[in-house]
Amino acid sequence: MRILSKSVLIPILALLVGLGGGFVLGGYGEAKKTEPESNEIFEELVLSHSALSTTEFTQYLKLVRQGHADRLPFLLEIRLDSSLLDLARTYTPERDSQGIAARALAMARDYRAAYPHQSDTPWVAKEVQAALALKTQPAESPAKSSTTSE
Amino acid sequence: MRILSKSVLIPILALLVGLGGGFVLGGYGEAKKTEPESNEIFEELVLSHSALSTTEFTQYLKLVRQGHADRLPFLLEIRLDSSLLDLARTYTPERDSQGIAARALAMARDYRAAYPHQSDTPWVAKEVQAALALKTQPAESPAKSSTTSE
Structure with a gap:
């Protein structure tokens, strides 16, 4: 097996280390970004659902109370x-x-x-x-x- | 400004290129991973909500039909x-x-x-x-x- 020269090996290793580190950092960054976003989407869903339910049940009740x-x-x-x-x-x-x-x-x-x-x-x-x-x-x-x- | 020698500069550049590429790949991987997951959570929410609504409206209607x-x-x-x-x-x-x-x-x-x-x-x-x-x-x-x- 031919051994690669130091001048080629070191940049390749640096590239690999960079790729690995960047991959972890990028994944972490994206995970951090989408986590509160999902919570916010969930809260928005609860709000819009509760608004619809409020309207719906108020209308049912108005029908009942108005005979x-x-x-x-x-x-x-x-x-x-x-x-x-x-x-x-x-x-x-x-x-x-x-x-x-x-x-x-x-x-x-x-x-x-x-x-x-x-x-x-x-x-x-x-x-x-x-x-x-x-x-x-x-x-x-x-x-x-x-x-x-x- | 002192110019860095080629043997130092190239590994540093390789490291930076790797970090950048890895960051993008990692972020992309994480985004791809959480995207279908969010959709799945949303579909699960719709299913559980529709199950509760089905139960609720059936019970209201049973009350009405049973006098x-x-x-x-x-x-x-x-x-x-x-x-x-x-x-x-x-x-x-x-x-x-x-x-x-x-x-x-x-x-x-x-x-x-x-x-x-x-x-x-x-x-x-x-x-x-x-x-x-x-x-x-x-x-x-x-x-x-x-x-x-x-």
């Missing part, structure tokens, strides 16, 4: 539909390790079986049907894995 | 209280550049003025009072700045 409580079920069914669409769009068994989404879906499925409701908007009605039919991990019988020997 | 619609206003007032607490906790004028939170708060303030309600839990009642009294940017009269000459 229009009969309009409420219609609005609540729309909100249930939109929650089901969001749930189905984002569901993966990995994201739902606690089975909270699976239980919520099962509850909605039972409710809609007992009190059928369908959106007036055809694509919403269709998507909601698909969402309700979604197969989730904990919704499959836990006994199944002990009876089959796979 | 207990009279219990709904009490539950909606609790949800309005909790939304107001979240809003007040996270509000800053910078985060609310569109004034959505300010308008939501103003709407809730008008509603509670017309239909007073107070939580049975003393600290919640107190915090909600404070939330409703929160000064927000767009809630301050826009005419004020043109009449005062500060």
